[in-house]
Amino acid sequence: MNLTGTAAVAAQVGLVTAGAPWLAGLMRQVRARLEGRAGPGIGQPWRDLRKQLRKQPVTATGTGPAFRTAPLVLVATALVVTALVPLASTRTPVSGHADLIVVVALLALGTVALALAGLDTGTAFGGMGASREMTVAALVEPTLLMSVFALSIPAGSTNLADIVSGAVHDPGRLATPTGLLAAVALLAVTVAETGRLPVDNPSTHLELTMIHEAMVLEYSGPDLALIELGAQLRLTVLLGLLAALFTPWGITTGTGWAALALALVLLAAKVALLGSVLAAAEVFLAKIRLFRVPELLAGASELAIARAGFAAGLGWAVTVALVLVLVAFAALTGRSARMLLGPPPEPATPVRFGASVWLPLLAGLLACAALGITTAPLADLLAAAASIGGH
């Protein structure tokens, strides 16, 4: 289509690929500094990747093609998504294909490939990680679609390039409470999809708490390098997408070279800032229980639905729904408070039980016992017990 567009795609893929390990290093470094450690430096993930590529690949016995192809599929899908998403320029040769559904489906393809590889190893933790990853993915994908659909309604298209260029020309679209709702929803989804705290702990050593790590326990050498690069690419692209959708300033919509260079610099700065903020937030977070993850993601999904409702011009309906939710919540709290906290502390009048209360009760119980012992079914049971006892 145009030369700058091609250059933009090439530069974007190059920048994200080279920058993804640095982003991971930056996030680890921020965490280390906040925890009072010196940290290994932001180049450490690159050094790790280089070292892994030189190591011997150990293939676990009994693994099949799913295990061997998964790293390649993961990196390939991440790279295609990197090329498609309008991170630096909205006018590229592939921007016509940058459909939201394609992007989400490609990310899901990488997730599924890795889950299959986890199952393929046949280890307990591989299967457990795969099942957890699929549980999380089933909640993440609809929320991801929903929150970006909410943004696509004002743009009138599911094409990411159109959404971003529309927001560049009309920033007022983002500066609304509903834009904030969608941003929060998308942030929660990004955290869940890339396996960060509080959904998953990327630095855990306890297999029982793992989600993403449990699936890759059997990988070694170059395969492990590809898996790590793939995971870092996905994190970078999703943070880049978040930045592009909600702070689209600087993304070029024209064909100028200077604008493109500025867009690339701003992209790096925005993603680095987002990553640092995320890492700093992680220091203060603990991993939530696995059963709480659906609640977190369902909450994110509800935010996205409310946001979409406002954007579709059904503000009154969403308002009514939210008021109803509030009423329901207040009623639930009021009722369950009595159950959980007990009755309000009032001086209760002591209840006196006379013979008229306990005599009928006792008589009824005695009648039940007499009937049960003499007639079926207790009589048979007692007889059987007696025969076992040898009498």
Add this chain to the structure above:
Amino acid sequence: MRHVDAGSCNGCEVEIGGAFGPVYDAERYGARLVASPRHADVLLVTGPVTRNMAEPLRRTYEAAPEPRVVVAVGDCAINCGLFAGAYGVAGAVADVVPVDLEVPGCPPEPTAIVEALRRVTGR
């Protein structure tokens, strides 16, 4: 770097934990504890190898991709230490898998562990 407890009294584990804590911070030299021997370059073996742990230790060694380094941490790992000749002990680490580096001490100080790790990572 994968830590294998082959039958240690957990004294060395406390010191390894200290070596990776904020004070000694072995991570700044590029060493990181990982969750699987397949991700590891270094096996950090502590304690005398008990009969029950000899086979798992051998398998862990097989599972680690080459090039791999085995570091025996503590006197027990080097020569069974206090537990030499005990009925449940199969031998020192070197009797089960080839050892590349030894960190003496009962338990070794975090400084000694970090020093050994720096020799491995070269930083």
